[in-house]
Amino acid sequence: MTVRIDVFTIFPDMVEQFSAQSLLGRARRAGLLEVRVHDLREHTTDAHRTVDDAPFGGGAGMVLRPEPIFASVEAADPPRPLLLLGPGGRRFDQPRARELAASDGFSLLCGRYEGVDDRVRTALCDDELSIGDYVLGGGEVAAMVVLEAVGRLVPGVMGNDASAGDESFADGLLEYPQWTRPAEFRSMSVPEVLRSGDHERVARWRRARALRRTAADRPDLLEARGGLTDAERDLLAEFDGSDD
Ligand code: SAH
Secondary structure, eight states, rough: EEEEEEEEEEEEEEEEETTTTHHHHHHHTTTSSSEEEEEEGGGGTTTOOEEEEEOOOSSSSSSEOOOHHHHHHHHOOOOOOOOEEEEEEEEHHHHHHHHTTSSSEEEEEBBTTOOHHHHHHHHHHHHEEESSSSOOOOOOHHHHHHHHHHTTSSOSOOOGGEEEESTTTTTTSSSOOOOOOOOOEEEEOOGGEEEEEOHHHHHHHHHHHHHHHHHHHHHHHOOOOOOOOOOHHHHHHHHSTOOO
């Protein structure tokens, strides 16, 4: 199955180049992911290819005009939902990434300047998506964030599909810490348990470390999943940090 993602932007090269490389590039070449980038300027009708205009009511900055955006989307007939990227949207997170990766496709519309004519939001797009509570100069970086977070979850894209199972947010927890060789680096050594070869103990230790790290750095995540179970409390007590 191929997941198709269409992106509408006035900076198509940014998105095209980004998604031609690394994990996304490989996924596209393998036919697992199809990314179609549409240049909103192709649907302008004036000699200067104008995509923006001053806001009604006055004020600073420019607003993307509705005509080229409607024309571009109608010509492409992209997969729905069409998601407008904007700071006022629903927050993009790992569950949403998983949901989108399991779909047949969806589309992203990048705003610029002060944003887009509101008729684009109300009459053309299906939903609005934000990547966080800050204001970017345009939706392109946000689109790249969504492309990468979703693209790696598309079945078959990650070399080892199992690795998505225990990474951060998979179970409402942050991931356990990881180490590689050398076992001893500048007097810092890798926890003994990881070198023990006892897979069952390693799994329990990792679970305890994921819980401990989440409790320390993101207590909100633990709260959202209803706190710790009794078994998890026992696990934390068993690995109290003395064997790190
Ligand atoms: N004037 C608007 C911000 C416009 S920023 C406001 O105050 O709400 C220009 C464009 O960047 C937006 O149209 C949107 O497409 C993109 N953008 C900015 N911040 C974003 C965010 N946090 N998430 C997703 N897209 C964002």
